[in-house]
Amino acid sequence: MTYCVGLYLDDGLVMLSDTRTNAGIDHISTFSKMHVAEYPGDRVICMLSAGNLAISQAVWSRLEEGVMLDGFRQTLGGVPSMFRAAQLCGAAVREVYAADGPTMSSQGISFDVSLLVGGQIAGQPHRLFLIYAAGNFIEATEDTPFLQVGELKYGKPILDRVVHHETTLMDGVKLALISMDSTLRSNLTVGPPLDLMVLRRDALAVTFRKRITEDDPYFRSVREGWSNSLRDAYRAMSSPDWAI
């Protein structure tokens, strides 16, 4: 499995993914699920992927070589808007489905892929999309300022409770790491290292990107600190006056 989360904040985007892939519990590997197309001063577009690794790698390779959209072959470096970028990623998924879907289906393998695509193109707002295996997509809004793909449930409660569109990028990074930590602890098929990318609004260049290993001092402090905080928080809560 995989866990990827994207935060659509007023100040910009926070994108975080794990790197574990597994084909059975005895076949576990590390692959980055984060791909970034950066053209400083013009655009940054980041794609995170969950699902079948062969599909998501094929999607990115096709995006690099160009995918047919509106009658001609385009790349993320050339699309005129983030909406078109999302459409292009969806078109790439459909190309892979057309190429590989029938054989996969005949072998009983489901066509399982989902993408988070976030970024900004000069002169336009930053946007964040979730692209489904059918190539269609939804967009994060101020009301729902985060999107997740993969093993998303363990890490959702903290985001549901705390993330707002006005959350700062730094707090967004903290919350994404807490959400990821909840997932890592509860599901062995999600694993470090993590890939983090932060894109500040109107920067038009990657603001911060980091491969976060298990030994990273800050991530370790998040993991230990958060567990301690939860323990302290429940201990501090009053008990009911029930006759237990």
Add this chain to the structure above:
Amino acid sequence: MTYCVGLYLDDGLVMLSDTRTNAGIDHISTFSKMHVAEYPGDRVICMLSAGNLAISQAVWSRLEEGVMLDGFRQTLGGVPSMFRAAQLCGAAVREVYAADGPTMSSQGISFDVSLLVGGQIAGQPHRLFLIYAAGNFIEATEDTPFLQVGELKYGKPILDRVVHHETTLMDGVKLALISMDSTLRSNLTVGPPLDLMVLRRDALAVTFRKRITEDDPYFRSVREGWSNSLRDAYRAMSSPDWAI
């Protein structure tokens, strides 16, 4: 959906379930998923159920009327051990599967049920089991002192981090309510009121049982207090010295 959790603590058992059932989002009802067989001084056995309501109601009805095990018809009031109680519940599931499974299967409806069965019989230790749709089961141990059925992922991180076999019953109640609250917030198909039962070790009678409504003052304080605690906790965490 449903969320049920059982804590197997040194001091006894905490059992908590929601009451929402749904057959499509426009067909939502309230049904208790908690059934208790209490014979004061001799035994208390509590069953929580998740999955298809018709199946879980049929399982309980059959348990009340008697289910064949070891060649004769038995009830939870008569089984000689908690292991036999778990076997009897599994046998009840298999009876329902034999009766209804083929027709359900022919109509494309999966045979979806899972049970938590916990309790104590005089002179024996308290035990907690999770019974699968196949009628087989696993048992909670000191290493893994909680079991969940239904929509379990949202509420698992807090339990993974904090629950130990030595957790007190009162803390167990708090943690079960926090775990339930995380689920209620993130999944609309799990809903209040809640059914709580606490069985203190060797009490051989229900220690505490309560239908907890949305307006219950303590549950409201848990819901608000926990959200505030999480917000305070992440705010109190140091930020990384990354160039964000």
